[in-house]
Amino acid sequence: MKTWTLPLLFALVCIGSSVSARVEITDLGTLGGQWSDAYAINDLGQVVGLSQTAGGSSHTFLYDNGNMIDLYPLNGQDSEPMGINNFGQVASGVIANDGIYYPAVYDTHTGNIMIPGSLGGVNPGGIAGAAMAINSSGQVVGYSYVPSGEWHAFFYDKGVMQDIGCLPNETGVCYSYAIDINNRGQVVGGTGSDHAFLYSNGAMTQIEPADSSAGRAYSINNQGQVVGYYYNQSNVGRAFLYSQGVFTRIGPVDSPYTVAFDINERGQVVGSTWVVDNNSCRECFAPRAFLYENGVLTNLNTLLPSGSEWKLVYAFGINDQGKIIGQGLIHGEYHAFLLQLVSPSAQPVRHRR
Secondary structure, eight states, X not given: OEEEEOOOEEOOXXXXXXXXXXXXXXXXXXXXXXXXEEEEEOTTOOEEEEEEETTSOEEEEEEETTEEEEOTTXXXXXXXXXXXXXXXXXXXXXXXXXXXXXXXXXXXXXXXXXXXXXXXXXXXXXXXXXXXXXXXXXXXXXXXEOTTSOEEEEEEETTEEEEEEOOTTOOSOOOEEEEEEOTTOOEEEEETTSOEEEEETTEEEEOOXXXXXXXXXXXXXXXXXXXXXXXXXXXXXXXXXXXXXXXXEESOTTOXXXXXXXXXXXXXXXXXXXXXXXXXXXXXXXXXXXXXXXXXXXXXXXXXXXXXXXXXXXXXXXXXXXXXXXXXEETTEEEEEEEEESSTTTOOOXXXX
């Protein structure tokens, strides 16, 4: 295990917000470049993501108390999405002194970066793996390459990195990656053969609806509720909510693809659904961010104030206060956004096109 101190480098950003009776939206700005993307938010409102710098490279950022902080050398080049827990610990990756990109955890309070290790392999591009999520106990999950060249999901706890392998019913070469972990140590993710899994009490289980041909699990809350997406036999992508063995399918029936990225402790789900984006073309679809709550899917763009120039494209995260983060189009650029529902449990209405 290696640690070193990370200096906090601040960048000039353009931050603005607009308020309506329904939502408040904040443009998180960039690290000097043309785009940014927010991937995760904790219950303190701290946000992590990626942004282009003025020099054209992409750096991991922390958005905290109105400031966008460049976390270089913490580098998100191969760790999308990334996570942050309520203690301000960020799961990502970093290029170490040997030039190899390893899973890493950054502590926002001390500035230290910890490399939990790897499963012993490195790909031709110099990548050993990446950390994808961290829970409140400091347990970390992600993926790492093994010496034979495949990548496997890992579970890191108290100095030990465990290879959690693949689904028992998979007969081919094992590829897997862990995307999220809850405070009970339950893990979700996907496999190289495109199947969603839940890892709990030492066992990996495939979780997809009966009509699924492929899928992936993106998020799990402390109640064991899981969200992700799957493809049905007609090759239509649908988001799913899995709870106590029961699947709920999410998404408009006329949409070719819907994906759920995150779920909070209140059971609120965020993601993106592809909708018709051109009145003259019924086959022209584009992603739009949504909130799903109490059986109702709401296009977040319908909650924006009249005349708003935002198009909210992806909703990647929601915390327990109902703050939503993701990426939207504003003034011709894709920027990370932070959206607060004024009354999260009361605002959603059915979206009709």
